[in-house]
Amino acid sequence: RKEVEQDPGPFNVPEGATVAFNCTYSNSASQSFFWYRQDCRKEPKLLMSVYSSGNEDGRFTAQLNRASQYISLLIRDSKLSDSATYLCVVVVSDSWGKLQFGAGTQVVVTP
Amino acid sequence: GAGVSQSPSNKVTEKGKDVELRCDPISGHTALYWYRQRLGQGLEFLIYFQGNSAPDKSGLPSDRFSAERTGESVSTLTIQRTQQEDSAVYLCASGRAGLYNEQFFGPGTRLTVL
Numbered sequence: 560r561k562e563v564e565q566d567p568g569p570f571n572v573p574e575g576a577t578v579a580f581n582c583t584y585s586n587s588a589s590q591s592f593f594w595y596r597q598d599c600r601k602e603p604k605l606l607m608s609v610y611s612s613g614n615e616d617g618r619f620t621a622q623l624n625r626a627s628q629y630i631s632l633l634i635r636d637s638k639l640s641d642s643a644t645y646l647c648v649v650v651v652s653d654s655w656g657k658l659q660f661g662a663g664t665q666v667v668v669t670p
Numbered sequence: 671g672a673g674v675s676q677s678p679s680n681k682v683t684e685k686g687k688d689v690e691l692r693c694d695p696i697s698g699h700t701a702l703y704w705y706r707q708r709l710g711q712g713l714e715f716l717i718y719f720q721g722n723s724a725p726d727k728s729g730l731p732s733d734r735f736s737a738e739r740t741g742e743s744v745s746t747l748t749i750q751r752t753q754q755e756d757s758a759v760y761l762c763a764s765g766r767a768g769l770y771n772e773q774f775f776g777p778g779t780r781l782t783v784l
Contacts, residue, residue: 660712
């Protein structure tokens with residue numbers, strides 16, 4: 560079993576709609592969580608950190624469910640520019656900050 | 671300020687040759703990672719440097735791969751006797767130590783082995 564798992568998608572989303580997807584992690588010692596965004600043929604860039612209480616940044620909302628060991632990302636009012644691959648990242652507390660990446664969820668926003 | 675830089679941006683080599691890829695992290699970042707990403711695939715962890723600690727080499731796919739880092743600065747990833755399956759984008763990332771600090775990626779080196 561992979562340590563970080565994501566639905567690869569693609570999630571085809573009409574412009575203006577809402578899309579949400581999850582990422583599950585296997586190590587209960589996971590301590591911090593991030594969502595990164597990767598555009599085609601570009602490097603990943605941090606989208607947002609995920610805090611225990613959940614957090615919102617504009618149209619993006621991230622939540623953490625420690626009991627079920629998953630994090631989620633919700634995108635409201637999708638824009639064409641939101642089309643990208645969204646990478647879930649988990650940091651395990653005993654790993655000196657080593658990042659563990661999921662394989663990514665592809666989102667395609669259509670006009 | 672300056673971000674993570676990598677060189678070369680593109681490298682085409684012949685099978686069996688050695689290649690060296692360079693990463694210049696952001697100044698002050700003690701953590702440095704190398705990843706490999708094949709076309710259409712996810713990130714594959716290769717190696718992790720954290721300060722002066724022994725590097726985590728658990729992701730290196732074979733003994734043809736090695737990496738070094740001088741203190742908390744430049745890192746080089748060396749691939750010996752390249753094979754066609756080594757063709758990929760090699761990404762470097764750096765960050766501050768700690769569990770809650772983001773990592774910043776360089777633009778990558780696209781390696782093509784003919």
